Amino acid sequence: MTRLFTSSFSHIILFIGISIMVVPVWMIFASSTHTNSFIYSHGLQFFIGDSFHENYLRVLLYQGGFFKEITALKMFFNSFIMATGVALLSVFTSLMAAYALVYYRTKYATFLFWLIFVTILVPLELRIFPTYSVMAKLNLVNSYFGLIVPISASAIATLFFRQFYKTVPDELLESAKLDGANTWRFFIDFLVPLSKTMIVAMFIFMFVFGYNQYLWPLLVTSSEQYWTVVMGLKMMSGSIVHRFAFVMMSMVPPVLIIIILQKHFIKGVFQDK
Numbered sequence: 001m002t003r004l005f006t007s008s009f010s011h012i013i014l015f016i017g018i019s020i021m022v023v024p025v026w027m028i029f030a031s032s033t034h035t036n037s038f039i040y041s042h043g044l045q046f047f048i049g050d051s052f053h054e055n056y057l058r059v060l061l062y063q064g065g066f067f068k069e070i071t072a073l074k075m076f077f078n079s080f081i082m083a084t085g086v087a088l089l090s091v092f093t094s095l096m097a098a099y100a101l102v103y104y105r106t107k108y109a110t111f112l113f114w115l116i117f118v119t120i121l122v123p124l125e126l127r128i129f130p131t132y133s134v135m136a137k138l139n140l141v142n143s144y145f146g147l148i149v150p151i152s153a154s155a156i157a158t159l160f161f162r163q164f165y166k167t168v169p170d171e172l173l174e175s176a177k178l179d180g181a182n183t184w185r186f187f188i189d190f191l192v193p194l195s196k197t198m199i200v201a202m203f204i205f206m207f208v209f210g211y212n213q214y215l216w217p218l219l220v221t222s223s224e225q226y227w228t229v230v231m232g233l234k235m236m237s238g239s240i241v242h243r244f245a246f247v248m249m250s251m252v253p254p255v256l257i258i259i260i261l262q263k264h265f266i267k268g269v270f271q272d273k
Contacts, residue, residue: 025251032056032244039241051241059245070224072232072246078147079211079229080253085148086210087203090157094202095195098161099187103173113162119155125215132219142223151209151216157202164198165191200261208254 027044034049060073101113131150132141140146168191176186192199214230221227227235229250 028244036239036241055245075229075232082147083207083210087207089152090154090206094157097158102165146220
């Protein structure tokens with residue numbers, strides 16, 4: 001009886017939590033499929049209207065911005081390129097840094113790790129202007145490299161990979177050496193396959209991090225051709241239904257990435273077991 005009550009109570013709490021998160025998003029989506037005049041007259045809607053294609057196509061293809069040079073479709077492309085680049089570069093550099101810190105046993109390895117880790121405590125705002133100065137001198141302003149490279153070094157990802165590598169038994173390295181594997185082959189053939197679930201998790205985390213960036217793209221881009229989705233959300237003008245439609249479309253790329261990679265993450269967990 002107690003177990004039944006606990007299970008029912010847990011399901012009720014879960015349902016309430018899901019409702020609090022999902023219902024507002026659904027109402028924004030449903031409202032985005034109505035006309036602007038209908039929303040102003042009747043308020044937010046719970047049921048889908050008849051203006052879905054009209055509203056969403058207008059938002060995707062409408063040329064906006066100060067000079068009418070950017071579309072929502074281009075913003076989605078820019079954000080996707082930026083987020084993917086940040087995620088791939090962060091995972092790669094963190095993998096290599098963690099491997100060097102754990103398996104290249106120098107007496108300064110611990111000091112170097114904590115030096116990297118301390119960068120987490122430095123707010124982005126404190127280092128953003130020196131970083132911008134470097135990007136300007138390298139002529140990387142208004143470029144995808146300028147959007148991606150400066151925010152791709154992740155101390156958090158390095159920390160997670162380092163802690164994972166420290167759990168790998170030393171016997172695995174010794175057996176790999178007996179089989180003739182050098183340092184690079186051990187990393188590629190042993191550690192990377194063992195790290196695949198961690199790699200997927202860090203890729204998802206860094207993709208969302210890169211996709212949600214606002215301050216750095218705002219500073220490093222003066223051309224509207226490099227505007228991102230988050231910048232568009234801030235600067236977008238127009239009717240309320242078009243803003244709702246833009247908000248809903250902005251959620252699609254990160255949600256799709258999470259759904260697709262979550263399958264690989266779960267598959268990797270079961271394979272490891």
